[in-house]
Structures are given as C-alpha cells and as structure tokens.
Amino acid sequence: MRHYVKIKEVSELLAHIEEPGARILCGGTDLVVKMRSGTIDPQVLLDISDTQALRGIRKVDGRIEIRAATTVSEIIADPAVLEKLPLLSTVLRTLGSTQIRNRATLGGNLVNASPAADSAIPLLLYGAEVIVTSAERERRIPVEEFLMAPGKTALANGEFVQGVSIPIPSVKFSPFFHKVGRRKAMIIAIASLGALMNVEDDKIHDIRLAAGSVAPRPIRLHKLEDDLRGQEITPQLIEQAKEAATTAVSPIDDVRASAEYRREVIGELVARVLRDAAKH
Numbered sequence: 001m002r003h004y005v006k007i008k009e010v011s012e013l014l015a016h017i018e019e020p021g022a023r024i025l026c027g028g029t030d031l032v033v034k035m036r037s038g039t040i041d042p043q044v045l046l047d048i049s050d051t052q053a054l055r056g057i058r059k060v061d062g063r064i065e066i067r068a069a070t071t072v073s074e075i076i077a078d079p080a081v082l083e084k085l086p087l088l089s090t091v092l093r094t095l096g097s098t099q100i101r102n103r104a105t106l107g108g109n110l111v112n113a114s115p116a117a118d119s120a121i122p123l124l125l126y127g128a129e130v131i132v133t134s135a136e137r138e139r140r141i142p143v144e145e146f147l148m149a150p151g152k153t154a155l156a157n158g159e160f161v162q163g164v165s166i167p168i169p170s171v172k173f174s175p176f177f178h179k180v181g182r183r184k185a186m187i188i189a190i191a192s193l194g195a196l197m198n199v200e201d202d203k204i205h206d207i208r209l210a211a212g213s214v215a216p217r218p219i220r221l222h223k224l225e226d227d228l229r230g231q232e233i234t235p236q237l238i239e240q241a242k243e244a245a246t247t248a249v250s251p252i253d254d255v256r257a258s259a260e261y262r263r264e265v266i267g268e269l270v271a272r273v274l275r276d277a278a279k280h
C-alpha cells in the first residue's frame with residue numbers, strides 16, 4: 001500500500017527522503033499524471049505543498065529567492081518579480097491554465113525537467129541558481145547545469161530543491177518571449193524563445209537568448225549571443241541570425257512537431273525578436 005506523509009517541517013522531509021520508493025509530491029500536476037498513466041509508482045509520497053519553509057518569495061542582497069513550493073500563480077502576481085524580473089512573470093502566465101497555475105510550482109517544473117519546461121527560459125536568461133539541500137549540505141547549481149536531459153537533473157540521492165536564487169539584473173533589459181504551440185490555450189511548446197536585450201539606436205549592446213523544446217533540455221544560445229553582441233540590427237543581420245539559430249539547436253521529431261519544423265520555428269522566432277527589438 002502507498003504511504004502518504006504531509007510534510008510540515010524540512011526536518012521531516014529529510015527523515016523520509018531516502019526511504020525506498022519515496023518521492024516528493026508538490027502541486028502534483030506532473031507527478032499525478034505520471035502515476036495515473038503508470039509511468040511511475042512511488043511507494044512513499046512526501047507532500048511538501050504546505051511546508052511553510054519551502055514557500056514564499058523574498059529579496060536578499062540584490063537577488064530574489066523563490067522557494068520551491070511557491071505556486072506559479074503566486075510568482076506571477078508577486079510585485080518584486082513583476083518589477084525586477086518581468087520576463088519570469090510574462091512566461092509563467094503562459095503555463096497551462098488558471099487551475100494548473102494555481103497548483104503547479106517552480107520546484108516541480110524544474111525537477112520534472114521537461115525540454116518544454118517554461119520556467120527554465122527566464123531562469124536561464126536571468127542566470128538563476130537552484131538551491132539544493134540534503135541532510136549533509138546545501139549547494140547552489142546554475143540552472144544551466146541543473147537541467148541535464150528529459151526528466152534528468154543534477155539532484156543526487158537524498159537531495160531536494162529548496163528554491164531558486166535569481167540575481168536582479170543591474171542593467172535595463174527589454175524582455176521578449178514567444179511560444180509556438182498547436183493550440184492557443186494550454187500550450188505545451190513546439191518551440192519557445194525568450195530574450196533579454198539591451199538595444200539602443202538598433203545597436204545590440206547586450207543580448208541573452210534561451211530556447212525551449214528544441215534540444216534535450218532548455219538551452220541558452222551562447223554562440224549566437226556572442227555573434228550578435230555589438231552588432232547593428234539590419235535586415236542582413238536578421239537573415240544571418242535566423243540561419244544560425246536553425247543550426248544551433250538539436251530538436252527531435254515527436255507527436256507535436258517534426259525536428260525540421262522546430263528548426264524553422266526557432267529561426268523565425270529569433271528573427272522576430274530582433275525585429276521587435278529594433279522597433280523599441
């Protein structure tokens with residue numbers, strides 16, 4: 001029989017986390033779906049959705065820390081996030097439906113490690129670190145290293161995600177986000193692109209680009225960023241960037257779209273972001 005534990009304190013979580021077949025349950029919007037389909041069958045469910053020490057958002061020394069069990073809806077509405085990390089709010093507004101956003105959490109979205117995980121795009125762009133805790137230690141892992149492959153993260157046995165720490169950018173970036181899916185509502189992305197750009201008179205002073213659903217994990221497009229930094233946005237540059245983007249990604253064919261189509265889409269989205277930035 002399956003055992004269910006409502007976790008009140010982090011110490012209780014640490015006491016149970018290494019039990020055979022134990023699994024953390026938060027909003028359940030990924031885990032319960034997988035349990036129903038029989039993909040996984042945890043023997044011990046550790047429910048952290050009400051663990052107060054794992055909930056909430058606070059500002060600390062030029063950074064915003066979001067604890068793992070904070071819901072997507074809470075993050076979207078947070079004044080500090082809206083002011084300092086507007087792209088995080090923008091992107092999370094596109095995650096699932098209102099009901100999903102009210103249950104889904106940041107920790108769950110990261111640990112589920114889907115190539116389409118929406119939160120990963122702004123977290124990659126803002127250079128976030130994942131705060132990971134076990135009975136022995138706490139460590140901070142850049143989100144770029146935390147997400148490894150579909151369903152695979154850098155979490156070791158006995159570790160859980162305590163939260164995410166995001167540096168508040170010191171320069172003003174214009175945020176951009178485009179997500180392409182097969183339906184208007186409840187889109188799991190066929191491809192998505194987020195950007196933070198500092199552009200003046202069409203000159204790209206700084207640029208960060210991150211893409212979802214076009215590689216085994218959400219990725220930063222570092223090489224393309226390096227090639228674009230310092231350049232003037234011209235029709236020719238947009239064409240070059242579009243071409244470069246299609247080869248910078250390694251998508252797969254799946255039920256939602258072909259790899260070829262995903263390459264085309266990401267090229268188109270890079271072109272769109274550059275055109276939008278030139279208008280600002």
Ligand SMILES: Cc1cc2nc3c(=O)[nH]c(=O)nc-3n(C[C@H](O)[C@H](O)[C@H](O)COP(=O)(O)OP(=O)(O)OC[C@H]3O[C@@H](n4cnc5c(N)ncnc54)[C@H](O)[C@@H]3O)c2cc1C
Nearest residue numbers: 026027028029030031096104105107108109111117118161
């Ligand atoms: C209809 C529907 C639409 C969706 N749309 C989107 C979408 O548009 N974009 C998107 O990105 N996702 C989408 N999702 C997926 C899902 O809602 C998100 O990934 C969500 O953020 C998961 O959070 P959760 O709290 O529900 O995780 P859970 O289901 O509770 O857990 C997910 C995984 O993370 C582990 N886990 C949870 N918290 C921790 C922690 N603190 N430490 C260690 N492990 C932990 C669990 O053990 C489990 O393996 C959708 C899901 C559904 C059902």
